[in-house]
Amino acid sequence: MSADMTDPAPLAAPPDAGSIRALPSRAQARRRAARERAVGLLLPVVGAVALFVIWALVAQMKLITPILLPGPIPVLATLVQGLAGGKLMMDFAVTVLRTLEAFAISAVIGMPLGVLLGSNEKAYRSVEFLIDFFRSTPASAMIPLFLLIFGVSDFNKVAIAAFGAVLIVIFNSAYGVMNARKQRIMAARVMGASGWRVFRDVLIWESLQPSFVGLRTAVSMALVVVVVAEMFIGSTNGLGHAILDAQQVLNVKLMYAAILATGILGYLLNILFLYAERRIVHWSGR
């Protein structure tokens, strides 16, 4: 050890060293970290609160006629009332059910089909055009056709939403398999894995993450189509019907409440799928 280790020479600059700022103390640093965490938690609500305030001001000052824009408080009250046992709750539940039915159909058909197609590139290439074409066709354009086939039945709405969603699932699962990391496949093969074992132990797993992206997009698509179908395929319930119905009778508060309820549903579904993805595909992004 050198002698200056015992020398009590000051390590930090003297406090009067003008331009050099003193290092923050530990307590200060901790307080700053806590403040930054709090700010981080608050940031996401800033936009929502701002919108709410602007909405309230615009409604208060009657910049837009109250017939078109009621204030946020009555709308929220209508929303809460409706969801807490009112008609809106029924509509909400019906839409959730239809969306989930459509989604389940698309997942059950789309994932296995996509994985199979993806593991046989020739097979995928031969149907690629069809998938891309119908994926690019707005599902709403197919509503009249589905009306012809299924009539004005309840299942019609589910069927057409499932149709829109299934292509997304097939597409993402297939590409998930086709883009599986080559080296993982090589690693399995070098260990003696058969084609079936490579499929079972590697390809399916590799496709999970892109499949989840597909499922998440598909559930959003299913919701969109279900709501549209509820508006235009002789419906007596569902959020789409609630929105259109409220508009027709100029119950604007209810219309806004139903729109908000639809937004809440879409948002919750998205969050739910993100959460499930993070739990199931725990290695994603690492």
Place this chain on the structure above:
Amino acid sequence: MTILDTPTTGQSVDSPLITIRGLVKYFGDAPLYDGFDLDIARGRIISVFGPNGCGKSTLINMMAGLIPIDGGEILFGGKTRRETRIGYVFQNYREALFPWMRTRDNIAYPLKLMGWSKARVEARVEELVASFGIGFDLNRYPYELSGGQQQTASIMRALAPGPEVVLLDEPFSALDFEMTLFIREKLQQVFMETGTTMMLVSHDLEEAVYLADEVLLLTKRPTQVAEVVRFDAARPRDLDTLSAPAFIEAKRHSLEVFQREVRK
């Protein structure tokens, strides 16, 4: 049984383990290998060193059966690739291990493929753990481990079935210096315990000579064997090896051959 399975073969120790005859490989119109011959003796560490893009990775991938060959043959003690147990260690451990399996299951995977019973797999993994003296938790997922730990797990996985040959493609290139030293010593230790034949591609000449019984120097493409440099220093080799005259001479000579080939 020794700590790590020694492959049992009926062949005599002297006959070469790997024989490559008239190997041909083209990418497009350009020949990479055009009549390439090589014998590799049993129970040696062979380092492969050569110019960039001369086909080192392609060579061991063809040996591993991962890339088809266009002509010639590669035999292992007279057997085909299918009849031979080969371990392979990739440079990129991140994409070699399966992140959806715990590290323990990764190491056990080749054993499960062979249809071993649960108890036997379990015992074998414990054997490997003891031999490697690892201090990390095998119940973690690979992505929760450091790079060096992941590469250690990859090597354990390659060794688990007691392969006749282990092929390693620049296994240290993605590791920091400390981990490189650690795993290099582990590799040497495993080799001393088991005598498993290893073929290791390296871009670090010092490392190549340090680990090897033979340094396989390759030419530019179409690739041929430029020279096989022997290095017979006793094992375990250590820091002193690096300053021994025989080591310095082997390295100097290898460098000379390499530079001659690169300038051609």
